[in-house]
Amino acid sequence: MQKTFRWGVIGPGKIAHQFAQDLEQVPNAQLFAIAGRNQERAQRFADVYNAPHTFTDVADMLTLPELDVVYIATPHTSHCTYTLQCLEAGKAVLCEKPWAMNQAEAAQMRDLAQTKKVFLMEAIWTRFLPTTKKILELIEADVIGTVQSVKADFGFRAQTMDMESRLFNPALGGGSLLDIGLYPVFLSQLLLGTPTKVQAAARLAPTGVDTETSIILSYPGDQIANLHCTFGANTKTEAFIHGSKGSIHWHGRWHEPSHFSVLMPDQGPDNYFFEHTTHGYSYEAIRVQECLAAGLIECPELPLDFSYRMTQLLDNIRIEAGIIY
Secondary structure, eight states, X not given: OOOOEEXXXXXXXHHHXXXXXXXXXXXXXXXXXXXXXXXXXXXXXXXXXXXXXXXXXXXXXXXXXXXXXXXXOSOGGGHHHHHHHXXXXXXXXXXXXXXXSSHHHHHHHHHHHHHHTXXXXXXXXXGGSHHHHHHHHHHXXXXXXXXXXXXXXXXXXXXXXXXXXXXXXXXXXXXXXXXXIHHHHHHXXXXXXXXXXEEEEEEEOTTSSEEEEEEEEEEGGGEEEEEEEESBSOOOOOEEEEESSOEEEEOSSTTSSOOEEXXXXXXXXXXXXXXXXXXXXXXXXXXXXXXXXXXXXXXTTBOHHHHHHXXXXXXXXXXXXXXXX
């Protein structure tokens, strides 16, 4: 008989709702406990998804012996604090991106997970989508040859310019780079690794966070990544992977369940479509449960060192662009 994994959620906001909706379609998963600062809000969330426990104190939730894994969906600036609290309590963690505000926090989280031998993964859900899996298979099979460049963007027009909102408030980890620019940066690291040179420029809000950032990353062997994120425009949010033989056009919104085309010289595009019945968070939840069932403390496809190196890269981009919190 397969084990049922009981999930807790810290931060019952918009993303947590989408995750909880997807979790309902994950085999052997149960939403078990909700922790939020407001009891009424936490209870409403629990009622929607039939979670039997609600708390306003995370420490109380972590005393539940049946609790297997915690999904952290709070503002960026509290990710490290809650992750460390969960790890100290021996609870596995799936922490929403960015898992840390800087590399110092990331090192704390990584080191404690390894010391305690407790599972920890950053919730970069794009890594586990069927589109990502297939694209990596095609690249591994040398279909487009050696990857020479990556171009990716993510942009939307912010509905409000309220400087106290999550998007623009530095106390909440605001700014387009950490909120959405992380996805293009993730893709470049997944395909090209760690760059040897970072160039970046940003348009800053009055609060000092970035409303728009453009990034050029250079790698050994003349490989390059051209990345962009913005709160000021509804961009196509697509990605291009150019190889020595051909290219892949990852259609918008590429970081979500989507589709892509393989473009080869002198022939029409070869299109790949994928059926999906969830927002896409289900794939990462399934993989977390597989890792826990296997007794792993980190995910082979998204190990702690990958997230740590990406946090370092985000720090370097902010330095180059003059984004200072």
